[in-house]
Amino acid sequence: MNDNITESVDVVVVGAGVTGLYAVHKLRGLGYRVRGFERGADVGGVWYWNRYPGARCDVESLDYSYSFDEELQQGWDWSEKYAAQPEIMRYLDHVADRFELRRDYTFDTSVLSAELDEEALRWTVRTDGGEVVSARFCVFAVGCLSSAHRPSIPGADTFAGDTYHTGEWPHAGVDFSGLRVGVIGTGSSGIQSIPLIAEQATELTVFQRSANYSIPAGNSPIDAATLRELKAGYAERRRLARLSGGGSPFMTHPRKTLDVSEAERRDAFEKRWELGGVLYSKTFPDQLVDLAANDEARDFWEEKVRARIGDPAVADLLVPTDHPIGTKRIVTDSDYYETFNQEHVRLVGLRENPIERMDERGVLLADGTHVALDAVVFATGFDAMTGSLDRVAIRGRGGRLLTDDWRAGPRTYLGLGTDGFPNLFNLTGPGSPCVLANVILCAEQHVDWLADCLGHLDEHGYAAIEASGRAVEDWVTECRERAAGTLMMSADSWYLGANIPGKPRVFMPFVGGFGVYGEIIAEVAASGYKGFDLLPG
Incomplete structure (x- = not known):
């Protein structure tokens, strides 16, 4: 041939x-x-x-x-x-x-x-x-x-500042010190990067189309003794992982969400919250098939998250209302919600106030507001x-x-x-x-x-x-x-x-x-x- x-x-x-x-x-x-x-x-x-x-x-x-x-x-x-x-x-x-x-x-x-x-x-x-x-x-x-997917925004090619995509990040890193930065997108890469970008930027504007559910990672170092203990149990850990729904050695609760008392239900959610991350969506076996069960998980999540956000109006924007919890991949974060308590961090809800276009100086919103920016980060995910x-x-x-x-x-x-x-x-x-x-x-x-x-x-x-x-x-x-x-x-x-x-x-x-x-x-x-x-x- x-x-x-x-x-x-x-x-x-x-x-x-x-x-x-x-x-x-x-x-x-x-x-x-x-x-x-x-x-x-x-x-x-x-x-x-x-x-x-x-x-x-x-x-x-x-x-x-x-x-x-x-x-x-x-x-x-x-x-x-x-x-x-x-x-x-x-x-x-x-x-x-x-x-x-x-x-x-x-x-x-x-x-x-x-x-x-x-x-x-x-x-x-x-x-x-x-x-x-x-x-x-x-x-x-x-x-x-x-x-990597970049959205089509009119005038994006005229922006005079630097632009980045989280999925194509410069290997040398980026220093945002002293800059006015815009982050477009609040999926996993946005939620993970926003707290660290906020540490450097003079002003940070987050443009959010859809709010997402995120759980604190509860990340911590693994000391030598703990690591030895975990490795000693590797065979059983892997066995359980291969039997599980998600390839991790954590089983769902044996009973359905509404078949247990409120106290037992909250205790189960609390344990998964402390475990951290995506497995919160698998606390109970019916969480992703029964809307009433899902609502219980969502209400517990919302109670936890609202307690971390100082401004109720900002919390209203950050709490999803358009999808059950876990139907998009739950994000694992470190101090994401607390970032919006800082004075130099601003949240723009794009459903209420969409991006009209970009120009050489920044972003123009539908209500006529112009957001001046020195750099834009596209945290807009993938095809x-x-x-x-x-x-x-x-x-x-x-x-x-x-x-x-x-x-x-x-x-x-x-x-x-x-x-x-x-x-x-x-x-x-x-x-x-x-x-x-x-x-x-x-x-x-x-x-x-x-x-x-x-x-x-x-x-x-x-x-x-x-x-x-x-x-x-x-x-x-x-x-x-x-x-x-x-x-x-x-x-x-x-x-x-x-x-x-x-x-x-x-x-x-x-x-x-x-x-x-x-x-x-x-x-x-x-x-x-x-x-x-x-x-x-």
């Missing part, structure tokens, strides 16, 4: 984040010739790009780490309950060094296209560096939160779940583009395969728990399944594996119906692509839970890969 091929391998892996790194390690260890490509200058994926002030994981450090190697697990010492970006990068650097993973990657290189040779059942992968690589298997590990794949021209059978196939929303079987695209795998993406769970354990779950699958093909003499059209349609229906049975559809979240103009409103992750999903894909493998067509050579 191609006479310009520069290299032939068994597997191409696109991406050097947590999923891509493990894929390269696992598949190389099984004897496959692997070639990796990464558009960044080094490993790290989302953590390589997201270096904004306050960037921190919302999964506990002990859990947000690989479990595949016991020496690695026991040998790395986390310094905090919730690791910050620099420490996570040091960890991923350590993993890459320990297993010599960089040798199989080409960095500063974007994959432009992947095209199927239907006769040979091989993929031709082209990069912006001019390489043309032939591979039997093509594995995308590009991440769900890797395509999530599919944005990174959309940058690559992936052509399957008959030259069909994956972007065309997914025009009405992602079509996958198990989040792993798509009909018409044999031997192509998209890991920890739409159709899987991905962003609703601990992504490192999601990565191990997917890569281990993939490795067993490739071994099965080789053992039985198959050239390729391809999801059937019926299996894809059934899985899309199952994911849709599971989501419809929850409160998740009631929020305009990036889970549904609602933050991107023109993107179809489809709930993209599998909402059934990490443990349940693991059982499903294991059963598919045990059955001889039902729902997939195994193609002879």
